Structure formats: structure tokens, C-alpha cells
Amino acid sequence: MAFGLIGRVVGTKPSRLSTAARLIPARWTxxxxxxxxxxxxxxxxxxxxxxQIYRWNPDNPGKPELQDYKIxxxxxxxxxxxxxxxxxxxxxxxxxxRRSCREGICGSCAMNxxxxxxxxxxxxxxxxSKETTITPLPHMFVIKDLVVDMTNFYxxxxxxxxxxxxxxxxxxxxxxxxxxxxxxxxLDGMYECILCACCSTSCPSYWWNPESYLGPAxxxxxxxxxxxxxxxxxxxxxxxxxxxxxxYRCHTILNCARACPKGLxxxxxxxxxxxxxxxx
Amino acid sequence: xGASKLSGMQKQVLSLYRGFLRAARSKPIEDRxxxxxxxxxxFRHNSKEVDRKNxxxxxxxLRLGTKQLDQLKSPDIISLSSVKVVASKT
Numbered sequence: 001m002a003f004g005l006i007g008r009v010v011g012t013k014p015s016r017l018s019t020a021a022r023l024i025p026a027r028w029t030x031x032x033x034x035x036x037x038x039x040x041x042x043x044x045x046x047x048x049x050x051x052q053i054y055r056w057n058p059d060n061p062g063k064p065e066l067q068d069y070k071i072x073x074x075x076x077x078x079x080x081x082x083x084x085x086x087x088x089x090x091x092x093x094x095x096x097x098r099r100s101c102r103e104g105i106c107g108s109c110a111m112n113x114x115x116x117x118x119x120x121x122x123x124x125x126x127x128x129s130k131e132t133t134i135t136p137l138p139h140m141f142v143i144k145d146l147v148v149d150m151t152n153f154y155x156x157x158x159x160x161x162x163x164x165x166x167x168x169x170x171x172x173x174x175x176x177x178x179x180x181x182x183x184x185x186x187l188d189g190m191y192e193c194i195l196c197a198c199c200s201t202s203c204p205s206y207w208w209n210p211e212s213y214l215g216p217a218x219x220x221x222x223x224x225x226x227x228x229x230x231x232x233x234x235x236x237x238x239x240x241x242x243x244x245x246x247x248y249r250c251h252t253i254l255n256c257a258r259a260c261p262k263g264l265x266x267x268x269x270x271x272x273x274x275x276x277x278x279x280x
Numbered sequence: 281x282g283a284s285k286l287s288g289m290q291k292q293v294l295s296l297y298r299g300f301l302r303a304a305r306s307k308p309i310e311d312r313x314x315x316x317x318x319x320x321x322x323f324r325h326n327s328k329e330v331d332r333k334n335x336x337x338x339x340x341x342l343r344l345g346t347k348q349l350d351q352l353k354s355p356d357i358i359s360l361s362s363v364k365v366v367a368s369k370t
Contacts, residue, residue: 061330061337141343142336149343 046072049125051083053095054135055145064142066133067092073125080134081109081120097146104261107196111146112138117198117259137201139210152210153197156218160241162225165233183229190224190269192262193217199256199266205249213249214241216256216266223269226276235280242277250274289338296345297323303352311359315352318362 048070056064069087076086081099088095098108102121109120112135126132140148170177200206200215214222219241226237241247250270257265286294297319304315330337351357 056336058337058340061334061340064336141339143340151347 047074049073049083049129050131051087052131052133053084053087053146054142055095056142057094058144066135068131073127076125078124079121080113080123080125080132083125084120084134095146096144105194107194110196110198110201110261111136112201117202119196119198119261122261137197139207140197140201150197153195153200153215153217156214157195157221160214160218160222160225160237162221164225164228164231166230167232177230179229186227186229187224189264190220190227193220193224193264194262196261198259198261199264202255202259203250204253204255205251209245209249212245214246216250216270219247219250219273220264220266220269223273226273238273238276238280241273247273247277289335289342292342293323293338296342296349299349300345300352303349306355307358315360318360322362 051069051071052066053069054064055067069091071083071086076082079102081102084095084097085099088097097111097120099121100106100108102109104119104122107119110117111120112118113120113123114126114132117137120134134146136142136146136148140150140153143149164177166177195217197217199220200217203216206213206215222237222241225231226234231237247270250267252267252271254267257267260266300319301316304312304319307315326341330341352360
């Protein structure tokens with residue numbers, strides 16, 4: 001009886017994806033055999049899609065290769081991360097990739113999907129029989145399969161000193177430093193950054209100068225602290241990045257705004273910094 | 281001598297090796313011997329096993345070694361130890 005109730009509640013959901021709606025009641029059932037029979041009855045012809053995934057193992061080092069995996073899309077969640085987890089669970093446990101929240105907030109699963117940087121947990125699998133190519137973030141050193149070395153990226157973030165710096169103590173000691181709503185609104189579009197590195201690794205300027213150019217993500221955060229009304233070291237922050245390489249390698253290519261999975265525009269923030277440098 | 285000019289990558293490997301030996305000098309004498317033993321066996325093993333042309337793997341090992349060297353340089357770290365793991369197909 002309980003299952004019947006649950007089935008009816010689920011059935012009232014808007015049926016955008018008919019195959020998913022047929023699978024939802026299957027997942028609610030606790031017995032695996034019941035679920036399997038319901039899933040397989042959803043169609044005799046499987047909807048196969050090929051994933052070409054970059055593989056490189058440092059334990060057996062050779063040339064990196066694109067390995068093919070076929071997934072039945074009827075049996076898999078809608079996002080690329082669901083496909084990767086399914087491959088890792090059922091086909092090849094040695095496939096290595098970073099993932100954590102599966103909801104687009106941690107930034108771990110950033111990778112290059114069909115040529116565009118994005119989060120695997122937020123990128124839908126493109127329907128159709130075309131092959132999907134999954135490679136690690138471009139121009140980053142690869143540690144294994146889809147895992148890249150992010151230390152340079154994190155060091156650049158650390159170098160802009162992303163914390164509140166004050167010269168005068170707070171007006172009410174031990175209490176918050178107050179900020180008006182208008183001043184807080186200035187931080188919108190910058191505080192949401194999850195440091196996934198999709199923007200920096202999509203910037204050609206960052207590809208050619210990864211050690212000297214800070215990259216869109218670090219500069220977005222630099223602007224976040226420069227624009228913070230509570231921070232009193234604005235002039236010093238602007239001087240620290242007023243460098244031919246750190247800031248002015250940006251040529252407003254704006255690949256960063258295109259790649260950002262959270263919809264932010266680092267290029268706009270960098271232009272803001274450049275304007276402040278001009279006027280200040 | 282008569283050795284041909286060393287390539288940039290070979291120079292990097294040698295300078296990493298030198299860095300390890302210098303870091304070992306700052307540690308107590310017993311640990312120093314162990315560090316030197318581990319590092320020299322690792323480098324000699326890799327120099328025989330790894331193909332000279334396999335740039336990606338050599339660069340990967342260089343980066344790994346540089347990170348380990350930075351850790352070793354810290355005064356809190358006193359020694360290195362090495363464990364051999366054999367993967368079994370059970």
C-alpha cells in the first residue's frame with residue numbers, strides 16, 4: 001500500500017522526460033529485481049551512446065589515449081557525471097576523476113566536455129548518437145586520467161590575499177563590520193565563484209603564461225576584495241596586481257565568461273580593475 | 281669526461297637530485313643516510329626503467345619529486361621511508 005501511495009505521488013510530477021518518469025517508480029521500489037525488470041521493460045532497443053574518455057596512468061606510463069565506453073542512456077542519469085559514475089561502477093573502476101557534491105557547488109568535477117570546459121554534474125548528456133569526448137581541463141598538468149594538478153591555480157588565488165584586511169579596528173569591537181545593502185550588492189557576481197578553474201583553463205592567455213598571468217578566477221576574486229567596502233587595503237591590492245603580466249595579459253578574449261558554469265563574467269570584473277587602475 | 285651536452289630536462293633531474301641530497305644534509309645523521317639511500321635507489325631505478333623520450337612521464341616524476349622535496353625541506357620533517365606495495369589480483 002505504501003508503494004502504491006508513493007507511486008501515485010511521483011506520477012503527478014510533470015512528465016518532461018517520459019523514460020525518467022517510468023524509471024522513478026522503479027527506483028522507489030526496494031527490491032532490486034523489481035527495479036531491474038521495470039527498467040529493462042522500458043524498451044527492447046537500448047539507447048547507446050559512446051563516451052571517449054582521456055586515459056593516462058602514471059603507474060603504466062605510455063601515451064595518453066582516448067578510450068571508448070558505451071552507455072545505455074535509458075539506464076543512466078541525465079548528467080555527464082552520472083555517466084562517469086556508471087562507467088566507474090560497472091565497467092572500469094580504474095577511471096579516475098574528481099567529484100563531490102554532484103550539484104554544481106563544489107567545483108571538483110570541472111573537465112572539458114566536447115571541447116567546452118564545464119562541471120560534469122551540470123552538463124547534460126547530449127542526446128543523439130554522436131560521441132561525447134571527455135578530456136581533462138586544457139593546458140593543465142595531468143596527474144591521472146581526468147585529474148589535473150591545481151596547485152599553481154590555488155597558489156595564484158592565495159597570492160591575491162583573499163581575506164579582509166583592515167587598518168582601523170571595527171567600530172564596535174567584537175561585532176560585525178557593517179555594510180549597506182548597496183555595498184553588498186557590489187559583490188554580486190563575484191562571491192558565487194566556486195574556484196572550479198573552468199574560466200582560467202579556457203583562457204588562451206592563461207595557457208601561454210600560466211605562471212605569470214593570474215588568470216580570470218584569481219582576478220575575479222581580487223576584484224571581489226577590492227570592491228568590498230569593508231576592506232581598507234584597496235590601494236595596496238590594486239598596486240600588487242598592477243603588473244604587466246599579472247593583470248595586463250588579459251586581452252578581453254572573454255572565453256572565461258563563456259566557460260563559467262555558474263554564469264559569472266570574470267572578464268567584466270577584470271575590466272573593472274583596469275578602470276580603477278587608470279583612475280587611481 | 282667527454283659527456284655530450286645535457287638536455288634541459290636532464291639538468292632538471294640532476295638539480296632535483298642535488299636538492300634532495302642538500303636537504304638530507306640538514307637532517308640528523310641516521311635519517312640522512314636513509315634519505316640518501318631511498319633517493320638514490322629511486323633515481324637510479326627510474327633512470328634505467330624510464331624511456332628517455334617519455335617526456336610526459338619524466339615531467340610528472342619531476343613535479344612529484346619537487347613537491348616531495350618541498351615537504352622534506354620543512355624543519356618538522358625528519359625522515360623519509362619507503363614501502364613496496366605489490367598489487368594482487370584477488
